Amino acid sequence: MAVYRYRALTPNGVIVSNRIDENNRSAVIKKLKRNNLTPISITEQIGLAKKPAKSNKRNVKDIEDIIKNVNTSNIVTNREKKRESYIQKINKALAKTEKITTRDIVIFTQNFYLLKKANFNNIHALNTIIESTENYIFRGILEDILAGVEAGENMYTTMEYYSNVFPYIYINMIRVGELSGSLTNSLKQAVKYLDDSTNINKKLKNILIPNLVQFALLLVMLVVGTLVAVPAIQNVFDAVGTKDTLPALTLWFKDFLDKLIMYWYVPTAIIGAIVVFVIMYIRTPKGKYNFDYFKYTMPIFGKLIFALDFSRLMKAMLLNLNNGMRIQEALEVSKNICKNYVMLSIIETSINNILIGQSWIEPFERSGLPSSMITEMLKIGMKTDLSEMMEKLVEYMEIDINNIIDNIMKVLPQVVYSIVGIVLIFFVLIVLVPALQLYMGNFLISAAGF
Numbered sequence: 241m242a243v244y245r246y247r248a249l250t251p252n253g254v255i256v257s258n259r260i261d262e263n264n265r266s267a268v269i270k271k272l273k274r275n276n277l278t279p280i281s282i283t284e285q286i287g288l289a290k291k292p293a294k295s296n297k298r299n300v301k302d303i304e305d306i307i308k309n310v311n312t313s314n315i316v317t318n319r320e321k322k323r324e325s326y327i328q329k330i331n332k333a334l335a336k337t338e339k340i341t342t343r344d345i346v347i348f349t350q351n352f353y354l355l356k357k358a359n360f361n362n363i364h365a366l367n368t369i370i371e372s373t374e375n376y377i378f379r380g381i382l383e384d385i386l387a388g389v390e391a392g393e394n395m396y397t398t399m400e401y402y403s404n405v406f407p408y409i410y411i412n413m414i415r416v417g418e419l420s421g422s423l424t425n426s427l428k429q430a431v432k433y434l435d436d437s438t439n440i441n442k443k444l445k446n447i448l449i450p451n452l453v454q455f456a457l458l459l460v461m462l463v464v465g466t467l468v469a470v471p472a473i474q475n476v477f478d479a480v481g482t483k484d485t486l487p488a489l490t491l492w493f494k495d496f497l498d499k500l501i502m503y504w505y506v507p508t509a510i511i512g513a514i515v516v517f518v519i520m521y522i523r524t525p526k527g528k529y530n531f532d533y534f535k536y537t538m539p540i541f542g543k544l545i546f547a548l549d550f551s552r553l554m555k556a557m558l559l560n561l562n563n564g565m566r567i568q569e570a571l572e573v574s575k576n577i578c579k580n581y582v583m584l585s586i587i588e589t590s591i592n593n594i595l596i597g598q599s600w601i602e603p604f605e606r607s608g609l610p611s612s613m614i615t616e617m618l619k620i621g622m623k624t625d626l627s628e629m630m631e632k633l634v635e636y637m638e639i640d641i642n643n644i645i646d647n648i649m650k651v652l653p654q655v656v657y658s659i660v661g662i663v664l665i666f667f668v669l670i671v672l673v674p675a676l677q678l679y680m681g682n683f684l685i686s687a688a689g690f
């Protein structure tokens with residue numbers, strides 16, 4: 241029997257850890273679950289197995305026989321094995337600080353998809369991927385997933401324990417694939433989801449980060465210039481006795497900053513109270529619903545967020561319909577792909593409409609969120625072939641999403657440039673105009689009495 245060290249979650253939310261002797265990881269998982277413990281991590285403790293019974297000491301004659309018959313190649317091999325084990329221990333120690341990146345999940349998903357496409361079963365595919373996984377922490381998670389699969393569980397149930405590693409939507413894509421019997425197609429969608437998310441994030445970072453840095457620098461220059469340069473210019477004016485004064489806007493902004501620094505605790509308390517109020521409100525069901533509705537209707541990004549959620553819902557439904565599910569069952573399984581309360585409420589209304597014999601498309605149409613083209617395609621599909629029409633709908637939505645992203649990439653830089661431009665104009669009026677006034681020297685004429 242091997243020795244395993246586990247970390248698990250009690251029903252009260254307390255994390256416990258201990259050692260346990262079992263034949264394999266699956267047996268450990270089963271034993272923990274029988275004791276109402278939710279496994280977090282399970283690692284085999286090498287070198288902690290029970291020591292074998294002591295053997296009798298050999299006499300001198302036995303030792304001489306061993307020396308005569310010794311195989312030096314075996315000694316070298318054993319030394320190499322020992323050296324490799326030390327290297328592995330060092331790598332594991334260094335890997336404790338290694339983070340799991342999106343790239344690790346993308347590579348795992350791509351490899352798993354290719355192996356499933358080659359008709360590998362889940363256990364064989366996971367074993368193959370684990371052997372080639374370089375990230376030790378991620379390898380441990382994959383081993384836990386493998387242990388769960390060997391114990392007869394679905395992959396997504398173990399992935400839910402690692403919600404901090406796998407995105408919510410990703411887990412539910414795997415769930416839809418396993419429950420509908422189309423895991424290969426779900427993995428294909430998951431790969432595309434991760435690639436699209438990575439590409440969108442890269443595009444947004446390329447636009448936002450340089451402009452945000454520029455905005456922050458201008459803001460710092462504005463504050464420092466007002467607190468340092470403006471008083472210095474005022475001191476020069478006072479020293480020469482000129483009647484010229486600094487621009488009214490400059491004096492107002494300096495007075496505003498002085499009061500802000502003096503009574504800093506007032507705006508800090510107001511901002512803190514607003515943040516706490518918003519967070520507490522969002523945690524309520526009504527607040528969460530209103531916040532999710534704002535996500536779908538917000539400027540610039542609202543249409544994209546809804547289009548992505550609705551597209552994933554249609555893809556999940558298409559998988560389920562192609563595997564023989566009815567529309568109601570397809571909606572029930574596919575709703576797990578969504579986390580937005582607004583979308584979930586629309587889906588629940590659609591399911592209720594089916595139960596009372598009404599159209600399941602009507603709640604989507606009444607919400608006003610999808611375009612009329614989308615709802616009309618679904619209505620035509622109900623009269624002809626829904627699966628075939630949903631395939632065309634998914635293709636149409638892919639084109640629509642790409643168009644929305646292109647429009648965002650055109651509009652977003654203009655919005656950011658406008659904000660940076662306003663701060664730049666403010667900096668010129670507050671700081672540079674007094675500096676130019678000092679440089680031109682007109683105040684000296686006034687000081688001389690001319």
